[in-house]
Amino acid sequence: xxxxxxxxxxxxxxxxxxxxxxxxxxxxxxxxxxxxxxxxxxxxxxxxxxxxxxxxxxxxxxxxxxxxxxxxxxxxxxxxxxxxxxxxxxxxxxxxxxxxxxxxxxxxxxxxxxxxxxxxxxxxxxxxxxxxxxxxxxxxxxxxxxxxxxxxxxxxxxxxxxxxxxxxxxxxxxxxxxxxxxxxxxxxxxxxxxxxxxxxxxxxxxxxxxxxxxxxxxxxxxxxxxxxxxxxxxxxxxxxxxxxxxxxxxxxxxxxxxxxxxxxxxxxxxxxxxxxxxxxxxxxxxxxxxxxxxxxxxxxxxxxxxxxxxxxxxxxxxxxxxxxxxxxxxxxxxxxxxxxxxxxxxxxxxxxxxxxxxxxxxxxxxxxxxxxxxxxxxxxxxxxxxxxxxxxxxxxxxxxxxxxxxxxxxxxxxxxxxxxxxxxxxxxxxxxxxxxxxxxxxxxxxxxxxxxxxxxxxxxxxxxxxxxxxxxxxxxxxxxxxxxxxxxxxxxxxxx
Amino acid sequence: xxxxxxxxxxxxxxxxxxxxxxxxxxxxxxxxxxxxxxxxxxxxxxxxxxxxxxxxxxxxxxxxxxxxxxxxxxxxxxxxxxxxxxxxxxxxxxxxxxxxxxxxxxxxxxxxxxxxxxxxxxxxxxxxxxxxxxxxxxxxxxxxxxxxxxxxxxxxxxxxxxxxxxxxxxxxxxxxxxxxxxxxxxxxxxxxxxxxxxxxxxxxxxxxxxxxxxxxxxxxxxxxxxxxxxxxxxxxxxxxxxxxxxxxxxxxxxxxxxxxxxxxxxxxxxxxxxxxxxxxxxxxxxxxxxxxxxxxxxxxxxxxxxxxxxxxxxxxxxxxxxxxxxxxxxxxxxxxxxxxxxxxxxxxxxxxxx
Numbered sequence: 001x002x003x004x005x006x007x008x009x010x011x012x013x014x015x016x017x018x019x020x021x022x023x024x025x026x027x028x029x030x031x032x033x034x035x036x037x038x039x040x041x042x043x044x045x046x047x048x049x050x051x052x053x054x055x056x057x058x059x060x061x062x063x064x065x066x067x068x069x070x071x072x073x074x075x076x077x078x079x080x081x082x083x084x085x086x087x088x089x090x091x092x093x094x095x096x097x098x099x100x101x102x103x104x105x106x107x108x109x110x111x112x113x114x115x116x117x118x119x120x121x122x123x124x125x126x127x128x129x130x131x132x133x134x135x136x137x138x139x140x141x142x143x144x145x146x147x148x149x150x151x152x153x154x155x156x157x158x159x160x161x162x163x164x165x166x167x168x169x170x171x172x173x174x175x176x177x178x179x180x181x182x183x184x185x186x187x188x189x190x191x192x193x194x195x196x197x198x199x200x201x202x203x204x205x206x207x208x209x210x211x212x213x214x215x216x217x218x219x220x221x222x223x224x225x226x227x228x229x230x231x232x233x234x235x236x237x238x239x240x241x242x243x244x245x246x247x248x249x250x251x252x253x254x255x256x257x258x259x260x261x262x263x264x265x266x267x268x269x270x271x272x273x274x275x276x277x278x279x280x281x282x283x284x285x286x287x288x289x290x291x292x293x294x295x296x297x298x299x300x301x302x303x304x305x306x307x308x309x310x311x312x313x314x315x316x317x318x319x320x321x322x323x324x325x326x327x328x329x330x331x332x333x334x335x336x337x338x339x340x341x342x343x344x345x346x347x348x349x350x351x352x353x354x355x356x357x358x359x360x361x362x363x364x365x366x367x368x369x370x371x372x373x374x375x376x377x378x379x380x381x382x383x384x385x386x387x388x389x390x391x392x393x394x395x396x397x398x399x400x401x402x403x404x405x406x407x408x409x410x411x412x413x414x415x416x417x418x419x420x421x422x423x424x425x426x427x428x429x430x431x432x433x434x435x436x437x438x439x440x441x442x443x444x445x446x447x448x449x450x451x452x453x454x455x456x457x458x459x460x461x462x463x464x465x466x467x468x469x470x471x472x473x474x475x476x477x478x479x480x481x482x483x484x485x486x487x488x489x490x491x492x493x494x495x496x
Numbered sequence: 497x498x499x500x501x502x503x504x505x506x507x508x509x510x511x512x513x514x515x516x517x518x519x520x521x522x523x524x525x526x527x528x529x530x531x532x533x534x535x536x537x538x539x540x541x542x543x544x545x546x547x548x549x550x551x552x553x554x555x556x557x558x559x560x561x562x563x564x565x566x567x568x569x570x571x572x573x574x575x576x577x578x579x580x581x582x583x584x585x586x587x588x589x590x591x592x593x594x595x596x597x598x599x600x601x602x603x604x605x606x607x608x609x610x611x612x613x614x615x616x617x618x619x620x621x622x623x624x625x626x627x628x629x630x631x632x633x634x635x636x637x638x639x640x641x642x643x644x645x646x647x648x649x650x651x652x653x654x655x656x657x658x659x660x661x662x663x664x665x666x667x668x669x670x671x672x673x674x675x676x677x678x679x680x681x682x683x684x685x686x687x688x689x690x691x692x693x694x695x696x697x698x699x700x701x702x703x704x705x706x707x708x709x710x711x712x713x714x715x716x717x718x719x720x721x722x723x724x725x726x727x728x729x730x731x732x733x734x735x736x737x738x739x740x741x742x743x744x745x746x747x748x749x750x751x752x753x754x755x756x757x758x759x760x761x762x763x764x765x766x767x768x769x770x771x772x773x774x775x776x777x778x779x780x781x782x783x784x785x786x787x788x789x790x791x792x793x794x795x796x797x798x799x800x801x802x803x804x805x806x807x808x809x810x811x812x813x814x815x816x817x818x819x820x821x822x823x824x825x826x827x828x829x830x831x832x833x834x835x836x837x838x839x840x841x842x843x844x845x846x847x848x849x850x
Contacts (some may be wrong), residue, residue, distance in 0.1 A: 301731045322734025331732065339728045352718065353733045362715040491812070 003029035003064060003154040003186045006052075007280065010059030012045050019045040020056065021210040029154070029186040032177060034197040034218075037207035038428050039231055043190050046207070047157050049081040050188075052076035063154070066271045077103075082148030086139050086160040090132045097128040100147055105264065111150070118149050122176050135288065138169035145176070155186045162196060163454075167489025174200050192230070194223045206230055231429045248277045250448050251417055256308040256317075258297055266290035266472045268297065273456065273467060273477055275417070280439070280449040282463030284456060284488050290472035291452045292334065295421045297329040300324045307319060312416065325356060330410035332420040336399065343395035347387070348376040351395050354409045366444065375412070383408030400431025407438060418442060421452045436462060456485045470494045499844045510839055512792070515785050518832035519799060525827055535814060543813055544806035544824075554805065556691035558815035560763060561804045564589070564755035564772070566797035568779035570707045571751025573788040574744040575710070577614060580725060582745060584630065584645025585752040586776025588623040590652040592753020593760045594659065594769040595622025597767040600682035600760075601664060601675055611681040616699075618758050623753020624746045626652065631745035635738040641745075649776070660767055674768035684762045696758030703751055708790040720744065773804065774822075781829045800825060 005027040012020040019042045027033050032248070037043045048054040050061065052070035056098040061068045068079050076083065090099050101111055108146065112128070115150070124142045132140060141161060162170045177200065181187050191200060197204055198218060205215045206229045214229050251274065258268040268290050274280045285291055296302040298309070300321040309317040311327055315456055321331060333339045341350045353373045354363050361372050376390040383404045387397065394402055401424065410418060439449055439462055452469075453459050459466055459480075466483050468475040468491035475491050526544070548554050568585045575582040596619030603611045630644040645782035659665075661673045669676075684694040711717040719740060723730040730737060759771050782800050784817075787790030807821025 245638070299732065300734065320734045320736070321732055333732055335728070338726055339732050342722060342725045342729055344725055349718075349721075353722065353729065355733070362718070365715045365717055367713055367715060 003184065004062075005052070005155055005186060006062040007046070008060045008062065010046065010049060010056045010061070012042075012049065012054060012056045018210045018301045020049070020059075023059070023207075023210075023212045025205055025212065025215065027155075027186055027188060029184050030181065031202040032181050032189060032200055033185045034201035034204040035188060035207065036192065036194070036197055036226060036230055037189045038192055041207040041230075042210040043207050044159065045210075047083065047159055047188070047190055050076065050081060050155075050157060051083075077151060080151065080154040082151060082153035082155065083157045084141065084144045084148060084159065084161060086163060088144055090140055090143060092133045093131055095129050095131055096126055096135070096143055099132055099143060099395055100128075100150065103147075104150060114150060115146060122149075122179060126175075136169075137164040137288075138166070139171070141165070142167075153185060155188065156180060157188045157190070159190045160192070161189075162193065164288075165245070166286060166493035167486060168493055170196070194226050194230075197226065198223060200240070204487060220478075227429075246276045246278045246446070249274050250277050250279075250312060251275050251450075252310040253298075254308055254310070256297060257306055258293055258302060258304065260293065266293055268293050268472045271297075271474055273463075273474060275448050277416070277428070277448055278443055278446040279464045280443050280451055280462050281477070282459035282466040283450065283452045283469055283474070284442055284452065284459050284466060284492060285452075285469035286492050287454045289469050289492075291421060291454070291469060293472070294469065295331075295333060295419065295452055298419050299329075299333070322355065325354065325413075325415075328413075328416040330354070330413070330418045332406055332410050332413035332418065332423055334405075334421040334425065336402050336406060337395075339466065341394050341402060344393060345390050347380070347385075347394050347397070348373045348390040350405065351376040351379060351390075351409050354413070356413060359413070379405065379408040379412050382412065383438070398428075398431075400427045403427060403431060403435060407435060411438070413443065414445075415447065417448045417450065419452070422454060423451070424453075424455065424458060432458075458489050459488075460485060468492055500679060500841050501844050503840055503842050504542070511787065514835040514838055515787065515792070515832060517794070517835045517838075518785070518828055521831040521835070522824060522827045525831070526824055529823070533816065540810070540814060543809050544820075545802055546552045547813075548805035548809045549802065553691060556688070556693040556799065557805055558801050559693050560699055560769055561801035562593055562797040563697045563700045564758055564781045564799055565779050567696075567703050567755045567758070568752045568776055568794055569782040569786060569793045569797060570700070570790060571748035572779055572783045573707065573786075573790075573793065574710075574720065574747045576724075577788050578723045578744050578782060580582065580634075581642045582627065582630075582748050583642050583780065584647075584649050584747065585779055586772065586774060587645065587649035587652040588626045588749040588752035589756040589759075589772055589776045590649070590656055591626035591756075592619040592621075592623035592749075593756030593767065593771050594652070594656055595619060595625075596753070596757045597678075597760050598659075598664070600678040601618065601767075603679060603682055604676055605679055607679065607681045609681070611679070612684070612761070615678075615682050615761060616754065619753045619757030620750040622754070623749040623751070623756065625747040625749070627749025627752070628702040628742065631742045635741050653711065653804050656771070657769060658770060664767065666766075672768075675765050675766045676760060682761060684758065684767055692763050694758070694762040696754075696762050699754050699758065703754075704790045704794060711790070716740075716743070717743070752779075755779075755844075778825055780831075781825055785828060785832055800828065803828075 007023060007025045010020050010023045023046060035043045045054060049056050052073045052075045055071060061070060063079055070076050100115060101108060104111060115128065124146065126139055126142060132143065156396065161173060165173065177187055191197060201218055203217055204215045204221060204226065206226065208230060253271055253273050256268065256271040260267055266289060273281065297304055300319055304317045306315045306318040314327060316324055316327060337343050355361050359375065361368055373390055380387065380390065385404045385408065386401050397405065407423065424435050443449060451459065451462055463480045465477050466480050467477045468488060471494065472494060520674050523541060527541055530540035531537045549558050568589065572582060572585055596615045599618040600615045626648065629648060630641040633639040633644050634641045660675055664675045666674055666676045684696050687695065719735045722733060723735065724742065755775060760767055764771060778800060782793060782796045786796035803821045803824040807818040810816050810820055811818040
């Protein structure tokens, strides 16, 4: 049976932003559709409308000519629309089977048979009776997919499904999706990764700033054409110059361990590496493999043994972040809104978070506001932060501008080493380019970088050396020229 | 049709308007309660809120009640601003009163200008000591400061009970559970002949000025602000979290202890069982009603102080229990929390659709 899903003139307005501006689209089963766009382009809003999470201000949704009233996620389920979100909605401590039956009113036994059948058919080997906690990200995603398949959906929406998967898991996912499509399930695939679109999809709809900019067949497109549509401008590609080979060691980590009391954190085991001046060490990995813990150990938020970190011939393992900054280290954490900056505070107040003795922000315990403001103005102009009002609360800066402010705050003191964690996460291409250029520039000035990132392309572009973190252990350190994204993928999955 | 819309940013005006709205709603609800009880609402509210402060004596009583509330609330705002939930100011007040009362009893029948400063200092130290317990347990043993500080309230009240019926009870007191009267040198001077308002009010005013300066002009205030918004950011910035926790608890304890001193060396003049009508708990309401802002706290302490006086007047003239005062305090907090919804959402009235 053919399925036809039609989105007709959908508009959703948030204060200060039109998330969906009169979007109309039509999908037919038998094909895999890509919904492509940058972060903030409006694709998530659109799929949330399709899955009943958000109610549009205007517009209608038709499934096989029937007008759907999607007022809640259960309405979407009733109308055979299944959705797998980017962040898993699973109960970690319940078993796989319990997670699957939680929103079903079918009999346990018959449901179990049905699930077994689905798993056999699509080759999803998962133990139903172990807690979800013990599953890999790829397996958790399969559980989410099975949860949709139980209901025999006509439409299956996948929101950025590969952000937590290894290359191998991604290929498996693509095979399954193709199989679903052949069986008549209409698949809508949301992503901002162009390679995946080219590999998987038949048709592609591109969104930009809430508007639908194009609908076309994949065979008429290539990566460059799609990228330009997505961004709306021609992208210049940045290339890193080959690094000057320096043997002047800046930081050395020796036998560093961290054991956490929190079962949801990853323990770090026997970390050893060193970074020379002017070098960028990239640390790849799937999120949740100890990156956050590694960042905290390097920044001093987690204190370790004094001798485990040697920086510029000083042992600093037992120092806190502020003390480490005095040795000319700088840190840019992953979470811009909850850690690196405080959205409710003004720009210049956020600048004062990076406080050096020599910056004189605070004299004898008193705030030296003029000094902080002067410094803030310099950051704003030196790092292209798009505002001239340092009294503005930083929540009104876009993600890109906020990140420029943070990187600027960390770099304006010309540190010898910058440690950054997913510095371009969630940013638009313009801001990503700017950050990448800045990072390359500081390497050129013979300063070093430790770049912890889940974005393999970014790592390959910026790093001189690359290592992969998996379950709290680092792989051996490789020269970036010898590494391919496939090889990284294998290491990220835990193989040797 | 009414639509609720999320605000982009809570405006400054709304921030200070919601406490006023909360007070207004409290009056409306209070009037309704009086009506149900069979009183004329406006008359009852007049008994409650206007009659008590209509004369010089009443106004002095208002300031007398507002002084400890303001002092404690200022101290608490150091804790609350930095994400430390000290609920035990009542205990710190009691313990401060015990220590300063003990010192005052040591100087029984002695005169000297030096006595009062020592007694005041002893109260502050007592409050600090008592507040340091939840602070140290929190920093070194990860205990929950809400539970610890709250439970210590009852411990201190029992200690006070034991002292006033046992070792410290007045030998000539016919076994009443109270100590001797303190000597005049151990008492805060009265400001006006015939009124009970005493010099303790200057302690409160000093606390207001000092706290304003610390909050908005010092590095400590900045660190407190950052920690209040995000402990993760405070850690990332490298602030010494443990030191700050202990410091804000000590400040808060000192303020509560001073409030205790003010009570026993002011209107009471001795230690007995009931030295505080739960000022330490009510001050939590005052701190939030005043938006943790020193000037806001002054106004809030005056408003809440009226509920104490009003309850007494209502008891005398309308024969309703004085606990009505607590009902009003509860309603203020309730409506404040409810109207804080307006900080983040606005109500839009839109015409019916075409």
